[in-house]
Amino acid sequence: MVVVMxxxxxxxxVSEANMIEQTCKETPDFNLCxxxxxxxxxxxxxxxxxxxxxxxxxxxxxxxxxxxxxxxLYKKRPELKQALDECSRRYNxxxxxxxxxxxxxxxKGVPKFGEDGVIDAGVEAAVCEGEFKGKSPLTSLxxxxxxxxxxxxxxxxxxx
Amino acid sequence: MARxxxxxPVTSQHDPLSESSSNSIPETRRRxxxxxxxxxxxxxxxxxxxxxxxxxxxxxxxxKGANDEKTVASRARLAGVSExxxxxxxxxxxxxxxxxxxxxxxxxxxxxxxxxxxxEKNWMNDPDGPLFYKGWYHFFYQYNPNAAVWGDIVxxxxxxxxxxxxxxxxxxxxxxxxxxxxxxxxxxxxFLDDGSIVMLYTGSTDKFVQVQNLAYPEDPNxxxxxxxxxxxxxxxxxxxxxxxxxxxRDPTTAWKTSDGKWRITIGSKINRTGISLVYxxxxxxxxxxxxxxxxxxxxxxxWECVDFYPVSKTKHHGLDTSVNGPDVRHIVKASMxxxxxxxxxxxxxYDSNGTWVPDNPSIDVGISxxxxxxxGKFYASKTFYDQHxxxxxxxxxxxxxxxxxxxxxxxxxxxxxxxxxVVLDTKTKKNLIQWPVKExxxxxxxxxxxxxxxxxxxxxxxxxxxxxxxxIEAEFKLKNEDLEVIFGxxxxxxxxxxxxxxxxxxxxxxxxxxxxxxxxxxxxLSEQTLVYFYVTKGKDSKLKTFFCTDTSxxxxxxxxxxxxxxxxxxVLKGEKLTMRILVDHSIVEGFGQGGRTCITSRVYxxxxxxxxxxxxxxxxxxxxxxxxxxKVWQMNSAFIHPFSAVDDLxxxxxT
Numbered sequence: 001m002v003v004v005m006x007x008x009x010x011x012x013x014v015s016e017a018n019m020i021e022q023t024c025k026e027t028p029d030f031n032l033c034x035x036x037x038x039x040x041x042x043x044x045x046x047x048x049x050x051x052x053x054x055x056x057x058x059x060x061x062x063x064x065x066x067x068x069x070x071x072x073l074y075k076k077r078p079e080l081k082q083a084l085d086e087c088s089r090r091y092n093x094x095x096x097x098x099x100x101x102x103x104x105x106x107x108k109g110v111p112k113f114g115e116d117g118v119i120d121a122g123v124e125a126a127v128c129e130g131e132f133k134g135k136s137p138l139t140s141l142x143x144x145x146x147x148x149x150x151x152x153x154x155x156x157x158x159x160x
Numbered sequence: 161m162a163r164x165x166x167x168x169p170v171t172s173q174h175d176p177l178s179e180s181s182s183n184s185i186p187e188t189r190r191r192x193x194x195x196x197x198x199x200x201x202x203x204x205x206x207x208x209x210x211x212x213x214x215x216x217x218x219x220x221x222x223x224k225g226a227n228d229e230k231t232v233a234s235r236a237r238l239a240g241v242s243e244x245x246x247x248x249x250x251x252x253x254x255x256x257x258x259x260x261x262x263x264x265x266x267x268x269x270x271x272x273x274x275x276x277x278x279x280e281k282n283w284m285n286d287p288d289g290p291l292f293y294k295g296w297y298h299f300f301y302q303y304n305p306n307a308a309v310w311g312d313i314v315x316x317x318x319x320x321x322x323x324x325x326x327x328x329x330x331x332x333x334x335x336x337x338x339x340x341x342x343x344x345x346x347x348x349x350x351f352l353d354d355g356s357i358v359m360l361y362t363g364s365t366d367k368f369v370q371v372q373n374l375a376y377p378e379d380p381n382x383x384x385x386x387x388x389x390x391x392x393x394x395x396x397x398x399x400x401x402x403x404x405x406x407x408x409r410d411p412t413t414a415w416k417t418s419d420g421k422w423r424i425t426i427g428s429k430i431n432r433t434g435i436s437l438v439y440x441x442x443x444x445x446x447x448x449x450x451x452x453x454x455x456x457x458x459x460x461x462x463w464e465c466v467d468f469y470p471v472s473k474t475k476h477h478g479l480d481t482s483v484n485g486p487d488v489r490h491i492v493k494a495s496m497x498x499x500x501x502x503x504x505x506x507x508x509x510y511d512s513n514g515t516w517v518p519d520n521p522s523i524d525v526g527i528s529x530x531x532x533x534x535x536g537k538f539y540a541s542k543t544f545y546d547q548h549x550x551x552x553x554x555x556x557x558x559x560x561x562x563x564x565x566x567x568x569x570x571x572x573x574x575x576x577x578x579x580x581x582v583v584l585d586t587k588t589k590k591n592l593i594q595w596p597v598k599e600x601x602x603x604x605x606x607x608x609x610x611x612x613x614x615x616x617x618x619x620x621x622x623x624x625x626x627x628x629x630x631x632i633e634a635e636f637k638l639k640n641e642d643l644e645v646i647f648g649x650x651x652x653x654x655x656x657x658x659x660x661x662x663x664x665x666x667x668x669x670x671x672x673x674x675x676x677x678x679x680x681x682x683x684x685l686s687e688q689t690l691v692y693f694y695v696t697k698g699k700d701s702k703l704k705t706f707f708c709t710d711t712s713x714x715x716x717x718x719x720x721x722x723x724x725x726x727x728x729x730x731v732l733k734g735e736k737l738t739m740r741i742l743v744d745h746s747i748v749e750g751f752g753q754g755g756r757t758c759i760t761s762r763v764y765x766x767x768x769x770x771x772x773x774x775x776x777x778x779x780x781x782x783x784x785x786x787x788x789x790x791k792v793w794q795m796n797s798a799f800i801h802p803f804s805a806v807d808d809l810x811x812x813x814x815t
Contacts, residue, residue: 086262093565101309101564108342108364109406112497113310120564127563127719131260160461160498 027154055152056102063094066141087128094121111159122149268570270769271746274629275798277576284574286540287555289349292548294383308567313343322599323579327803339395341366350414358444362409369405371395410465416482425454427463434460438514455516460526461498465540471584478552480545536725536760554580561762563719595755604793613787619778624792628773634790636737642784660708660726666690671783678776682768689714689763691750705731707752714763729757
């Protein structure tokens with residue numbers, strides 16, 4: 001019957017949504033966590049490892065976006081070159097070292113190296129922010145990275 | 161499964177990563193039924209479902225908020241096991257927020273050590289299969305050939321005649337089979353009765369399953385053991401029922417049972433209980449799994465790198481892994497995945513059923529207040545029996561405490577501790593004693609002896625010339641009068657709650673401490689690492705001594721973890737306080753009371769480098785005058801380099 005199917009569909013959706021919500025409740029930023037995972041098509045059927053990998057992917061995307069912004073700032077704010085250079089180095093580390101390390105570690109079941117990678121993403125963002133001595137043009141992006149890093153590390157911790 | 165938008169909570173459509181938080185409000189819409197009876201029936205059903213949705217989407221009562229600096233309480237803490245305090249907490253130094261800092265190559269190249277094992281570049285982690293064979297000590301290790309972070313793991317290989325002067329060899333094993341395609345991970349060596357070697361190691365298969373594999377030297381006549389053959393029937397062990405595919409790794413050295421079989425143990429977990437599985441074998445190819453575990457401890461999480469070995473109750477030499485008998489205690493050690501701490505406990509092994517029971521269950525393996533090999537940065541450690549000199553030797557992986565960007569910039573990451581001998585403390589009988597292998601003394605160059613009496617609140621420079629490659633052996637005495645004052649003074653309370661980690665470091669002044677050395681310091685002490693004793697009045701007016709290392713002011717850099725490490729150290733009646741410190745650029749290894757309490761730290765000064773590195777002696781106690789008698793040696797480099805034909809001809813001067 002239509003009603004029975006309706007009930008089954010709702011229950012399935014509730015339990016899928018539950019996995020994300022139960023997981024996100026254990027992170028420091030429930031809302032951010034839910035919106036990152038809900039907005040990803042893989043989120044609905046992922047286990048904890050899968051959710052962690054989605055977050056790592058968000059870190060990757062955010063790092064790429066931030067690097068683009070850094071590159072555009074070289075022309076607009078040439079006086080910030082030194083800080084931009086250091087930020088470039090830090091964000092390239094996120095993209096080339098932290099993210100691949102985290103993906104490999106989480107996929108292969110040695111999550112502690114994944115934790116290292118996602119924690120470091122937050123560290124690198126904070127260091128980059130600090131380079132501007134309080135007058136950063138990247139604050140919104142670096143703060144986002146720190147927040148996403150905190151959520152990601154909480155989820156990776158669940159794998160330990 | 162098709163999604164029915166009408167029944168999902170609708171979140172706001174803006175970019176989830178933008179600053180303002182998204183408020184999601186669950187919405188439902190009612191469907192219009194087609195028949196009156198169904199209307200009522202479905203209506204009630206929908207109300208019930210709506211309530212369910214509301215309940216499951218309730219926001220959690222406590223949120224940790226947007227505070228970037230707090231960590232989430234791990235399950236270890238929630239389960240009553242205290243979380244390793246500060247190692248995982250990275251905080252932008254409060255006083256340096258908004259200060260720009262960048263590493264330059266001068267600072268970074270100074271960090272490479274002179275006499276600690278490290279490959280020429282890239283990432284290293286766990287020690288593997290250490291052994292002595294045909295005149296050479298062999299060391300294998302987890303290595304990433306492609307980056308300065310973990311990944312793409314192969315077995316690196318090096319040899320030495322004396323555990324100090326290492327020569328790099330080609331990789332021993334790489335991921336070239338389906339059963340280790342995703343990683344040639346940690347393993348251990350066993351010597352068979354005929355003197356031949358078998359190696360058991362964990363492979364991460366092409367499907368990411370953790371399995372155990374057998375390998376052996378391709379040519380037993382090659383003393384360098386350059387090439388290794390993997391058994392054609394690999395894997396020899398797969399995760400058993402009830403054990404996760406990714407919770408099965410790091411097989412130990414095997415020991416002989418009284419039946420004449422070989423027995424190994426492998427760490428794992430069941431839910432949050434750390435366990436050690438037991439297998440018996442005759443040929444290392446087929447195994448019988450025991451139904452009973454060697455041991456298990458609830459709430460400790462995954463046990464990695466389990467180690468199991470006998471120690472003599474009365475003698476100071478090492479024992480082969482198969483030794484058993486009335487003179488023997490057995491050590492179970494495991495690396496706790498949750499906390500990155502290596503814990504061990506002393507207990508009794510029952511060979512008949514392959515179980516082990518700790519002497520003191522309240523400090524069982526993995527309990528946060530239990531014993532550790534090292535109270536600083538030290539993980540994935542592994543011992544082996546050195547049949548050449550009759551010693552049990554401990555290797556420990558010392559990771560970095562800096563940012564990965566710095567590791568990438570400098571091109572390498574991680575060290576090994578100086579190999580340590582391990583014996584049971586025959587005096588206390590309750591802990592092990594570790595000490596750097598004697599061969600390290602061959603690196604000692606000129607020395608200077610000092611005898612200094614320093615009053616409360618004093619720092620004195622110690623002139624030794626260069627101070628970034630030194631070996632210090634020191635003895636401290638407190639004046640009897642000072643001790644009596646403390647004992648007699650009822651207003652001086654028992655310091656029940658002191659711990660190095662929570663003390664905030666060496667700036668916390670007590671009547672009888674802290675006092676010790678300031679290493680890797682610059683002239684103005686703007687950067688310094690403090691290795692010290694802190695003596696307190698304990699229960700029953702007895703003295704209680706702590707050995708700590710404070711790295712909180714070790715560097716001006718803002719992307720480095722700077723913890724205070726340490727622990728209680730047993731000091732027996734009549735003993736003087738002694739400490740030994742090995743300083744080797746970015747690593748400091750401290751040994752309290754002859755190796756009863758050991759602390760390894762990673763330190764990254766920006767100013768106290770090269771000729772600017774100084775040594776100081778300090779006494780920050782409020783009441784006690786301390787007399788320090790000590791000797792400081794300059795340490796030579798070990799000149800670790802790739803093996804060449806010339807190296808085969810060199811005979812070491814000391815044996």
